[in-house]
Amino acid sequence: MVTSSILVLLGLGFLSAVILGVASKLLYVKEDPKIAEVEEALLGANCGGCGYPGCSGAAAAVVAGKAGCDVCVAGGQEIAERVARVMGQTVSYREPQVAVPGCSGGDRATALYRYEGAMDCRAQALLAGGGKKCGLGCLGLGTCVRVCPFGAIHMGPKGVPVVSPELCRACGKCADACPRGVIAVLGMTARLLHLNQTDDCLAPCRQKCPAQIDIPRYIQNIKRGDFAAAVQTIKERNPLLLVCGRVCPHPCESVCRRGAIDEPVAINPLKRYVADWEMNSGTRLPVALAPDTGKRAAIVGGGPAGLSCAYFLRRLGHHPVIFEAMPELGGQLRYGIPEYRLPNKVLDWEIEGILRLGVDVRKNARFGRDFTLESLEAEGFDTIFLGLGAWQGSNLRCENEEAKGVLSGTEFLTAVGMGAKVELGEHVIVVGGGNTAIDAARTARRLGSKVTLMYRRTREEMPANAIEIIGAEEEGVEFLFLAGQTRVITDASGQTTHLEYITMKLGEPDASGRRRPEPIEGSETRIRADNILAAIGQKPDLSCLYEEGGECRLEQTRWKTIVADPVTLQTILPHVFTGGDVFTGPDIAVSAIGQGRRAARFMHEYMTSGEIRPPERLQREMIPDTLFSTLDGYPELPRVKIPEVCAEDRLCGFEEVELTISGEEAKRESCRCLNCGSLCHGEEPEFVMIEDDAA
Amino acid sequence: MTEYFLLIISAIFVNNILLAQYLGNCPFLGCSRNIGTAAGMGAAVVFVVVMASGFTWAIQRYVLVPFSLDYLQTIVFILVIAALVQFVEMFLKKAAPPLYKSLGIFLPLITTNCAVLGIAIICQRKDYGIVKTLVFSFASALGFMLALLLMAAIRERFELSRLPQSMKGAPAGLVMAGLMSLAFFAFKGMIS
Numbered sequence: 107m108v109t110s111s112i113l114v115l116l117g118l119g120f121l122s123a124v125i126l127g128v129a130s131k132l133l134y135v136k137e138d139p140k141i142a143e144v145e146e147a148l149l150g151a152n153c154g155g156c157g158y159p160g161c162s163g164a165a166a167a168v169v170a171g172k173a174g175c176d177v178c179v180a181g182g183q184e185i186a187e188r189v190a191r192v193m194g195q196t197v198s199y200r201e202p203q204v205a206v207p208g209c210s211g212g213d214r215a216t217a218l219y220r221y222e223g224a225m226d227c228r229a230q231a232l233l234a235g236g237g238k239k240c241g242l243g244c245l246g247l248g249t250c251v252r253v254c255p256f257g258a259i260h261m262g263p264k265g266v267p268v269v270s271p272e273l274c275r276a277c278g279k280c281a282d283a284c285p286r287g288v289i290a291v292l293g294m295t296a297r298l299l300h301l302n303q304t305d306d307c308l309a310p311c312r313q314k315c316p317a318q319i320d321i322p323r324y325i326q327n328i329k330r331g332d333f334a335a336a337v338q339t340i341k342e343r344n345p346l347l348l349v350c351g352r353v354c355p356h357p358c359e360s361v362c363r364r365g366a367i368d369e370p371v372a373i374n375p376l377k378r379y380v381a382d383w384e385m386n387s388g389t390r391l392p393v394a395l396a397p398d399t400g401k402r403a404a405i406v407g408g409g410p411a412g413l414s415c416a417y418f419l420r421r422l423g424h425h426p427v428i429f430e431a432m433p434e435l436g437g438q439l440r441y442g443i444p445e446y447r448l449p450n451k452v453l454d455w456e457i458e459g460i461l462r463l464g465v466d467v468r469k470n471a472r473f474g475r476d477f478t479l480e481s482l483e484a485e486g487f488d489t490i491f492l493g494l495g496a497w498q499g500s501n502l503r504c505e506n507e508e509a510k511g512v513l514s515g516t517e518f519l520t521a522v523g524m525g526a527k528v529e530l531g532e533h534v535i536v537v538g539g540g541n542t543a544i545d546a547a548r549t550a551r552r553l554g555s556k557v558t559l560m561y562r563r564t565r566e567e568m569p570a571n572a573i574e575i576i577g578a579e580e581e582g583v584e585f586l587f588l589a590g591q592t593r594v595i596t597d598a599s600g601q602t603t604h605l606e607y608i609t610m611k612l613g614e615p616d617a618s619g620r621r622r623p624e625p626i627e628g629s630e631t632r633i634r635a636d637n638i639l640a641a642i643g644q645k646p647d648l649s650c651l652y653e654e655g656g657e658c659r660l661e662q663t664r665w666k667t668i669v670a671d672p673v674t675l676q677t678i679l680p681h682v683f684t685g686g687d688v689f690t691g692p693d694i695a696v697s698a699i700g701q702g703r704r705a706a707r708f709m710h711e712y713m714t715s716g717e718i719r720p721p722e723r724l725q726r727e728m729i730p731d732t733l734f735s736t737l738d739g740y741p742e743l744p745r746v747k748i749p750e751v752c753a754e755d756r757l758c759g760f761e762e763v764e765l766t767i768s769g770e771e772a773k774r775e776s777c778r779c780l781n782c783g784s785l786c787h788g789e790e791p792e793f794v795m796i797e798d799d800a801a
Numbered sequence: 802m803t804e805y806f807l808l809i810i811s812a813i814f815v816n817n818i819l820l821a822q823y824l825g826n827c828p829f830l831g832c833s834r835n836i837g838t839a840a841g842m843g844a845a846v847v848f849v850v851v852m853a854s855g856f857t858w859a860i861q862r863y864v865l866v867p868f869s870l871d872y873l874q875t876i877v878f879i880l881v882i883a884a885l886v887q888f889v890e891m892f893l894k895k896a897a898p899p900l901y902k903s904l905g906i907f908l909p910l911i912t913t914n915c916a917v918l919g920i921a922i923i924c925q926r927k928d929y930g931i932v933k934t935l936v937f938s939f940a941s942a943l944g945f946m947l948a949l950l951l952m953a954a955i956r957e958r959f960e961l962s963r964l965p966q967s968m969k970g971a972p973a974g975l976v977m978a979g980l981m982s983l984a985f986f987a988f989k990g991m992i993s
């Protein structure tokens with residue numbers, strides 16, 4: 107029995123062995139030795155970030171041609187090159203990416219309650235939506251820390267994750283794990299393309315800024331003394347920081363939460379400080395560009411909208427060409443805004459920086475005369491951006507408005523801006539209450555005339571920046587409020603001598619919310635006027651769109667602006683986009699810059715994927731919950747004073763009036779920033795981590 | 802028909818191979834950390850168990866019994882199952898790469914799964930014919946898969962909750978297994 111069992115077992119064993127042996131011969135699957143080689147070249151972390159089952163899965167996919175050499179998200183450029191060597195290929199540039207936590211902590215971190223003791227963000231989010239005050243922010247339980255295969259994330263002192271960029275391999279595990287979407291793996295392209303969304307953590311200033319600059323971040327950069335980082339932060343949203351630092355009416359400051367304590371943070375002077383710091387440092391900070399896409403875009407109009415659009419398209423890897431009717435770029439920045447507010451050499455330096463990235467320019471090329479939509483299409487441009495601005499000045503809108511000596515404010519400013527000799531008489535009347543009126547008045551004052559600014563309403567209703575009005579006053583511009591022009595009076599030769607006006611009173615508020623001026627009958631008065639500058643509004647000049655036959659392929663509105671989708675800025679021609687004053691009517695420079703980026707974003711999408719998908723949940727209006735009227739517990743700190751050249755010295759010429767603050771002042775001012783989030787403030791009493799008693 | 806229906810119900814629920822017969826506890830604890838793995842393992846077990854039962858049935862019937870070697874049953878079955886799994890692995894790799902990929906590393910692991918051997922032996926003890934053997938082993942394996950998936954689902958929730966350090970991992974798993982087993986006890990007596 108023993109022998110037979112042994113024999114049977116031996117026999118069975120032998121049989122199995124033979125069968126398996128034969129089978130392994132017959133069923134042998136030839137595995138490409140390259141797979142092993144590729145696997146060797148890979149990191150071996152088996153992190154799964156690439157979406158294949160481990161490194162061997164990824165290696166098989168590479169050899170099978172299903173994945174590229176850059177399959178390994180964790181390995182970066184170096185690994186990609188190693189794999190490429192095995193495969194006998196070359197790698198193109200891979201954009202570096204890094205995980206970015208989008209929450210700075212603040213008081214959202216105080217736990218409201220701890221639901222059933224779940225110590226994992228996902229569990230918290232599932233069970234209770236997360237027991238934290240803020241519905242957007244980090245839950246602070248560190249799930250991202252635990253899932254990171256590279257140990258690149260740790261919990262910072264504020265109870266929010268901190269990423270060590272040198273360790274982060276951008277595998278995306280943290281982003282997948284975070285139930286709140288607080289942490290995201292972003293490269294430059296994604297950052298440049300991002301538009302504010304209602305579920306982002308947005309301080310009021312970030313919501314208000316038409317260019318969506320990450321204001322708290324650049325102020326934090328300044329606070330740390332890292333001015334270069336501040337410049338880069340701004341340049342992700344606005345390439346014209348020297349310009350905006352000088353002329354922006356900073357809507358952001360009007361919603362600054364610091365305003366509920368004492369005065370808003372001097373956001374714009376801080377921008378100007380870092381922008382000047384870069385210019386004065388003598389070197390330009392390098393600006394990163396995405397790899398070339400080979401796509402070409404025609405930018406018509408070299409104002410802020412066109413420059414911004416070209417800059418962002420270039421950074422996204424495309425090839426923009428700017429077509430400009432004037433001899434120089436800059437649009438109203440050069441030919442509208444006077445030298446004493448924005449010196450040409452500053453503007454030149456800034457524009458040169460944009461052009462140096464690889465943006466081509468054709469100056470003295472007028473759309474409608476030298477080229478048309480058709481000729482651009484024929485030249486092979488994939489997309490076209492129209493940023494023509496609003497250059498048509500209105501008439502004086504009164505009797506005898508054609509008289510000699512009556513000019514439009516913008517024409518006057520453009521002429522001065524171009525360096526032409528403009529002769530003005532002794533008495534100059536500027537009609538209007540906006541920035542153009544003030545600029546014309548102050549410029550005329552510098553040319554030596556006695557200037558009176560006439561406005562239909564009162565000072566309170568003037569749309570011009572308050573600081574400009576004060577500036578004009580200091581320089582001796584007279585103001586004549588509640589006065590509406592009725593007739594230009596001329597002498598025998600047709601030369602203007604007087605302007606007749608009628609006194610107004612304010613009536614009921616009109617559609618714009620401002621009280622409507624009503625004339626008081628019989629109050630006509632005359633005032634001496636050798637020249638009258640009409641600055642009562644501009645509109646876009648769309649005549650250039652009408653080609654020979656007078657048919658235009660684009661639609662226009664009642665206000666002579668181009669019709670386009672308000673989000674994507676795409677016109678009715680799918681490859682033509684617009685933005686800036688020609689789309690909105692006269693507005694401010696940052697709006698034009700913001701729209702330039704938005705147009706570039708969608709042009710990029712159009713050129714790379716052929717279709718346009720506007721993101722969901724875009725933030726358009728201010729989010730009501732984020733606006734506070736009071737804020738307790740913060741000590742008052744005085745706002746920095748902006749130095750100015752005193753009024754007497756100013757009139758001697760076109761020297762810049764506002765000066766920049768010092769580095770010390772900038773740092774001190776940056777400390778006034780509360781580093782707001784949507785609901786919280788980064789500058790908050792220390793956050794206390796709740797100890798995990800079970801661990 | 803009812804006979805088969807009862808056979809299936811009893812194999813899946815009443816006499817669940819894992820929770821009522823306590824076979825195959827090793828993968829039950831080892832492969833139940835997440836549902837994906839559990840599903841993979843379950844599928845592989847279903848596949849192998851049906852193959853193995855059929856094969857061992859034939860061996861028993863045509864080799865062991867005629868030569869009155871039934872006392873070698875256990876050891877022969879082990880050998881046969883091990884060889885079979887190896888063979889199946891090779892065969893799948895060649896013939897059905899997608900299936901091979903999805904069953905992946907679970908196949909070799911099953912060699913050591915006593916549930917496979919257990920089911921094969923139960924079939925012999927109960928003297929099932931070939932059809933019954935196949936149905937029974939398929940249903941039992943489904944029962945295994947069910948228990949495994951339930952366990953994995955529970956453990957996934959466990960991962961997220963706060964446990965005393967000493968209970969984390971296997972201890973909690975064993976307690977869970979015990980409780981689940983008690984729960985399955987409720988099926989006892991449903992089918993005599």
Ligand SMILES: Cc1cc2nc3c(=O)[nH]c(=O)nc-3n(C[C@H](O)[C@H](O)[C@H](O)COP(=O)(O)OP(=O)(O)OC[C@H]3O[C@@H](n4cnc5c(N)ncnc54)[C@H](O)[C@@H]3O)c2cc1C
Nearest residue numbers: 407409410411431437438442473494495686687693694695
């Ligand atoms: C006097 C004045 C003062 C201002 N002050 C301020 C201020 O202090 N702060 C502020 O934020 N904003 C100010 N603005 C507004 C700001 O300048 C504009 O909102 C901004 O320049 C609009 O940018 P844009 O690119 O849309 O248009 P523009 O700057 O007008 O640029 C349009 C460009 O298109 C070119 N162009 C026009 N037609 C053609 C054509 N047919 N072919 C080719 N090129 C063409 C023009 O030459 C120009 O370069 C002021 C505007 C004026 C007029």
